[in-house]
Amino acid sequence: MVTFRFELNGRPTKNKTYVVYLRVTVGGKRKLIKTMVEITRPSDFNAKCKSENWIRGGVRDAKVLNAQLADILAKAKETYKELDKEGEVTTVALAKEMNTEAVSPSFLAFARERAQMIYDNGGWRNWRKYCGLINKMDAFRKKRRMADITVADMTVELLTRFDNFLHKWENEREPGKLLHPNTIEVQFNILRTLVHRAIEVGIMEASKDPFLVFKYKGVKTTKEKLSDTEMERIIALELEEGSLIWHCKNYFLFSYYCAGIRAADLIQLRWRNVTENGRLHYQMGKNHKDRDLLLVDQALDILRYYHNDDVKQDDYIFPLLDNDAPFAKFVTQADKDRMKPELRHQLYQQISAKNALINKYLKKIAEKAEITTNLTMHISRHAFAHIAQEAGAESSAIKNILGHSNLATTERYMGSFDTSKTDNTLRTLFKKKPTPKPQAEDILNGLSKEEQAIALLKGMSPEQIMAVISAINK
Incomplete structure (x- = not known):
């Protein structure tokens, strides 16, 4: 006599999930066979189900998980029949056979x-x-x-x-x-x-x-960039002070002057990130790396627009996030890493919304500056890298200032911009050769004797001409 029944392990795994086991009883002896089905709450499991609905319908992928359990049960019954034909069936033998033919978990x-x-x-x-x-x-x-x-x-x-x-x-x-x-x-x-x-x-x-074995690789694309001339047109663009488009121009330029600071980091900058000796010190949200940048005069000029005597150290620099929002209490990156998921989600949504708003107005700025590039906050990072490379900056220096983890990343990043090698190759290949001076015999060929004599005399100094005349008169 054999019985099969699914039951839940009451102890959660390290991932805080609960594993479903198949309990097999043969001749009064029981054995638990672990399945690959796991659920997040014990209440989601129904041991006394009907119609093979062990995982309750409200659970995500319940249909798939129940189908897996049904397959495991069918395999167990089939295995029991095969073992029974060969002789006495034991729970150990059945469990061993089942484990070698375990049903694959759902990817x-x-x-x-x-x-x-x-x-x-x-x-x-x-x-x-x-x-x-x-x-x-x-x-x-x-x-x-x-x-x-x-x-x-x-x-x-x-x-x-x-x-x-x-x-x-x-x-x-x-x-x-x-x-x-x-x-x-x-x-x-x-x-x-x-x-x-x-x-x-x-x-x-x-x-x-x-x-x-399987490999897939995309295609190389040309990174959007701005030339020095295009950046100058954006800088020179006159906009109504205090307008939203004017602010967005400031955000873009501040990012550019600060070596392409990412939009999410810029939006969250606080006055505490500006040091007394005129530097910008902050931790990148993407990889938690520290950045310590000199604030050039142009960047300091932008900061002066937003500073007043009432600002506090923990206030946001730019008027994008609410200083009184619940997430504003989490100042450092270490603080933000300990935020509850709901609050972190709220902060992420605000940052995404503000970034989208800035990019919307950057498109208007591009139109006014007659720039065809798809202008976004991230383009400020590309623009800085391109112009730095054009100015002769070393890749290692650009790597450090961009905050890349390794030089290979920077070199791949710069690959779309650095055309100096190909430019030099083309100049060398198609360099104009000087027109060769005609030889004397080529010049004299086809002239009369009098014309040849005149042509030769034109190439002589007066002293040489007098010496020739003296020789003729002798």
């Missing part, structure tokens, strides 16, 4: 769980990217009529088919166009990160990594 469920962890940790931008990939994978699953995408499904063949699927996906931001190859590269970069994470936590074998 989609794993990806959603990972995205939720990123969301809870405040990584809103990455969370959105992960959700974008998951939505595309789910659409791919439906088109392929797959019940799920499991870890075992993650093969080179599946990635190749997914690649083809993405190349037919319409670009939501630009209707009428398909996804850019570099956008597809981002999708595969995230997918590769998820696969490696699955290997780290032990739900996938390292030897099964499809990215050991």
Whole structure:
């Protein structure tokens, strides 16, 4: 006599999830077989379910998880029958056989769980990217009529088919166009990160990594940049002082004068970041690296517009974020790292909204300055790098001032701008050669004797001519 029943491990894992086990009882002896199904709350599990709905319907991916459990149960029953034909069945033998033929866990469920962890940790931008990939994978699953995408499904063949699927996906931001190859590269970069994470936590074998074989690389694009002349036109642009477009011009120029400070960092700058000796000291939000920059005269002039006797050290420099907002109490980057997810999300939304507003007015500034480049806050970073390179700055110096982690990043960044080598090659190759002076015989050829004599005499000094005459008279 054998019985099968699913039950939940009451002790959470280190990831604060609860694992579902299959309890097998043979001849009064029980054995628990671990499944790869995990849930976040014990109340989401229903041991006394009907119609194979062990995971309650309100749980994300409940249908997929229940399908996995149903497959495990069917496999257990089939395994029992096979063992029973061979002789006496024991729970140990059944568990051993089951573990060697374990049902592959859901890769989609794993990806959603990972995205939720990123969301809870405040990584809103990455969370959105992960959700974008998951939505595309789910659409791919439906088109392929797959019940799920499991870890075992993650093969080179599946990635190749997914690649083809993405190349037919319409670009939501630009209707009428398909996804850019570099956008597809981002999708595969995230997918590769998820696969490696699955290997780290032990739900996938390292030897099964499809990215050991599958490769995808986007295309090189020309980075938007501004010339020195275009920057001068923006600087010289006369706008109504105090207007929103005037402020946005100040934000852009301040970023430029401060070596391309990123928009999110600029928006969050406080007066405490300006030191008494005229420097800007802050920690980058993207990689938590410290930056200590000299504030040039042009940057100091902009700061004077916004400073008054009433400002406090912890006030924001630019009138973009509310000093009284709940998130404003978290001043340093270390403070912000300890913010609750909801508050961090609120700050992220405010920064995104302000960045979008600035970029909107930068497009108007570009029109007024007769600039065709798609002007955004990030272009100030490109403009600084390009003009610094044109001025002869070393790549290592540009790396340090941009806050890049390694020189290779800076060199790839500068690759689109540095044309000095190709310029010199073209100048050398097509350098005009001087017209050769005609030889004496070429000049005299075809002239009469009198004309030849005159031509020769023209090239002589008076003394030489007199010597020739004297020789003739002798």
